Amino acid sequence: MDHLLPTWLLVLSLWCGDARGHQQTAPRVYLSFKELQHSNTARHYTLLQNTTDYRILLMDEDHDRMYVGTKDYIVSLDLHNINREPLLIHWSVSQQRRDECVLSGKDQNGECANFICLIEPWNRTHLYVCGSGAYHPVCTYVNRGRKAEVFLQYPQLTGWQDYIFHLEPGKVESGKGKCSYDPKLDSVSSLINGELYAGVYIDFMGTDAAIFRTMGKQTAMRxxxxxxxxxxxxxxxxxxxxxxxxxxxxxxxxxxxxxxxxxxxxxxxxxxxxxxxxxxxxxxxxxxxxxxxxxxxxxxxxxxxxxxxxxxxxxxxxxxxxxxxxxxxxxxxxxxxxxxxxxxxxxxxxxxxxxxxxxxxxxxxxxxxxxxxxxxxxxxxxxxxxxxxxxxxxxxxxxxxxxxxxxxxxxxxxxxxxxxxxxxxxxxxxxxxxxxDYEFTTITVDQVDAADGRYEVLFLGTDQGTVQKVIVLPKDDMETEELILEEVEVFKMPTEVKTMKISSKRQQLYVGSTLGITQVTLHRCDVYGEACADCCLARDPYCAWDGKACSRYLASSKRRSRRQDVRHGNPIRQCRGYNSNGKRQRRSSMVWKAAAHSSSASPSPLRPALNGCYSDTAARGRKRLK
Incomplete structure (x- = not known):
């Protein structure tokens, strides 16, 4: 059942590509945090300077809200704009509980606080929430409904003022078997038919791990x-x-x-x-x-x-x-x-x-x-x-x-x-x-309908605070071609991406880390260039040439001028009639010969040349954060 560890020969083979000849590529577009902010396609949210460990735990698309657990706070954010009037619940521990935690020697890195570890939907109006409770796990219920009497009388009011967001008084109960004592120990949970299933550490010392079933009518299990x-x-x-x-x-x-x-x-x-x-x-x-x-x-x-x-x-x-x-x-x-x-x-x-x-x-x-x-x-x-x-x-x-x-x-x-x-x-x-100089930490996937088929677009978070947008295309003989369409710095400083949630409905990605939360649009078609060939060579299934610019591709659109070729990225076939400035022109063999050459041989910002057996990403190193 065990397997041998890799040897230096295998490391060398991985340097040049895996057994399929699969080579590491450079991103088509790389945006720093500052450049991403200037693109007006991202928003960043942080609660307080001393509040860390933002974990996106529940996205409620039916109510247009996202619930975030962090140190001593539960936050409700607007999915359309995470900075639009966030709703806060301050849920901290008592001073006595904090003092007891400190006396036990458990506050070396500020662990004697209430780190939210679990947010699950209880019903249409309430959430079930648990926290570490300064090494004494606790759970309670959060009312996340709307002011029914106001909403019924004034249905046109759909803003944040309508929302109720508060702890239910007198509903605190033990969180043992639901949330780990140590906030550094991740737990997972699923609330099914009123029964909570959780993978968690149950003891103060963090040595007894178990998969638990609590609550509900069935027998408690582990x-x-x-x-x-x-x-x-x-x-x-x-x-x-x-x-x-x-x-x-x-x-x-x-x-x-x-x-x-x-x-x-x-x-x-x-x-x-x-x-x-x-x-x-x-x-x-x-x-x-x-x-x-x-x-x-x-x-x-x-x-x-x-x-x-x-x-x-x-x-x-x-x-x-x-x-x-x-x-x-x-x-x-x-x-x-x-x-x-x-x-x-x-x-x-x-x-x-x-x-x-x-x-x-x-x-x-x-x-x-x-x-x-x-x-x-x-x-x-x-x-x-x-x-x-x-x-x-x-x-x-x-x-x-x-x-x-x-x-x-x-x-x-x-x-x-x-x-x-x-x-x-x-x-x-x-x-x-x-x-x-980075590792992947998180993943989420979006299904995108393009002109030549449906594609799985991977969004991969790294331990350096960036997100890569990747597609993998089939080739001949069971081989594949990987394209890093985009890499963006989603946080101001290098930090590990802890979690990501995607909303295909809103075309948004929500990224969480210790520094806060960043909301990022899934596509930035205009950054690929101003010409039809640039848009075609990008091979981004979200984007197509609409006759004037590189813009969001919609499968329902019937415009004859739309140009997109994700599978091959062939500007000769797709961009006939458009010059290098994106304007319509008569057919010019010189333009298309140049486009064909740039799509296959010459290095460009959209298609970097490979240097030896590895891409120029490895050769030049990664662009550092500003």
Missing amino acids: TDQYNSRWLNDPAFVHAQLIPDSGERNDNKLYFFFREKSSDSGSSAIHSRIGRICLNDDGGHCCLVNKWSTFLKARLICSVPGPDGIETHFDELQDIFVQQTQDARNPIIYAVFSASGSVFKGSAVCVYSMTDIRTVFNGPFAHKEGPNYQWMPYTGKIPYPRPGTCPGGTFTPSMKSTKDYPDEVINFMRNHPTMYNAIYPVHKRPLVVRTNV
């Missing part, structure tokens, strides 16, 4: 305590409900996390996907009040190398689940970084639910033999198959996991891991970055 086979010092990344079939009892909640290898003496990090059944009630005699359907598998994101050796990007950083027309089969985008000291790099891998389910339906991992090595379990698998949900497609007569035989429960406790690993689509990363 993973087996202090069992390294189940969870071994995990870092939780994401939680997502994904239905398995048309039968509701088959529904499973998937948790994405990274953890230490459970093999003794190993320092390896493994990226994982785990899952549980929503209707899991635990065992009758064994695993009482503990998950009896918990399984996990390893996520692999690697570059194939010579002699079958793979270069691994081990540490899962972020997940984006792209919904499709089939709710059972979304596309999973994942960002990974390299954990070794040999080289610095990151990658994006894409997974299909078909491959994920195949691994969970495959052999279980088992340790046996004189060397106590991992092997596929070859013994008899008890019925019902471990990990199967009660009352579902395959167990209609069993209404609860408490009805499962003891041998099923005992097998689950000792075999929570699948033997086979989950590999990405085409067995290789979609995007690779090595030997650059």
Whole structure:
């Protein structure tokens, strides 16, 4: 199950491109923070100078609001303009609680405050919110409705004055099992039918990690305590409900996390996907009040190398689940970084639910033999198959996991891991970055309809406070071509992008970090140039030449003068009749010969020349922040 670490030969191959000849490219356009501000396509929000750790936790597109948790504050922002009259709730801890936290020695970096870690929709008018509570987690309810009597009397009033945004008095309750004591330990959560599922650290010292179910009518549940086979010092990344079939009892909640290898003496990090059944009630005699359907598998994101050796990007950083027309089969985008000291790099891998389910339906991992090595379990698998949900497609007569035989429960406790690993689509990363001075930290994806098809546009946040807009186009022989359409500095100073949310409806991207939140428009078509050829060569699916300028492409537009070619970027075919200034002209062979030459050979701001085996991004270094 473990794999060899990369060698210097593989590092060299990654420097020049991966096994597909996939080369790292420079961005078509690079905008500094100052230039981005001057473009009038971005807004920056920060609450107070001493308030940090902005985490975008919930976007409510139905009410045009975004809810942000930070240190001692809950913020409600307008999705159209995050600077338009933000609504604030100051939710701090008492002085007594702060003093107790300080006396415990936990305030070295200002942790003795209330860091908001969870914001979930409770109903149409209320949110459920939890905070670290100065190492004493607490939860409460927030009324986020509207002043009904005012709105009914004056329906034309749709501004911020109509909104109610306050804590419900007397509703504070324990946040144990919902929010970590230590604000530095990330937690993930999902509120489903009044029941809260959370991946969290439950103790003061931050040693007991678990996947919990609290609230609601079902039994409170957790993973087996202090069992390294189940969870071994995990870092939780994401939680997502994904239905398995048309039968509701088959529904499973998937948790994405990274953890230490459970093999003794190993320092390896493994990226994982785990899952549980929503209707899991635990065992009758064994695993009482503990998950009896918990399984996990390893996520692999690697570059194939010579002699079958793979270069691994081990540490899962972020997940984006792209919904499709089939709710059972979304596309999973994942960002990974390299954990070794040999080289610095990151990658994006894409997974299909078909491959994920195949691994969970495959052999279980088992340790046996004189060397106590991992092997596929070859013994008899008890019925019902471990990990199967009660009352579902395959167990209609069993209404609860408490009805499962003891041998099923005992097998689950000792075999929570699948033997086979989950590999990405085409067995290789979609995007690779090595030997650059940044790493990817977050991802979000937008589906864009262009003149020549639908494209997935990736927005990738970095640890240097920039966001790259990337598309990957298919080529011949299973190869792909990656284009960095744009890279923008979204914060004034270098800082890690913590989280991103995208609104395709509003064509906006919301980026959070310790410095604040930046709202960025998804496209800036005018920066590509003033000529038709410039717009065509940019190959941005958001943009097209409209006869006068490079502007937003809309699939519903019927204007005959619109020119766009994302797949090939061929100005000869698209821009006949327009000169270098964007004006219509008679056909000129000299113009189109020059355009063809610039699209394939000569370096330009839109198509930088490659220098040797790596792009000029690696050669010249990155433009530093101003």
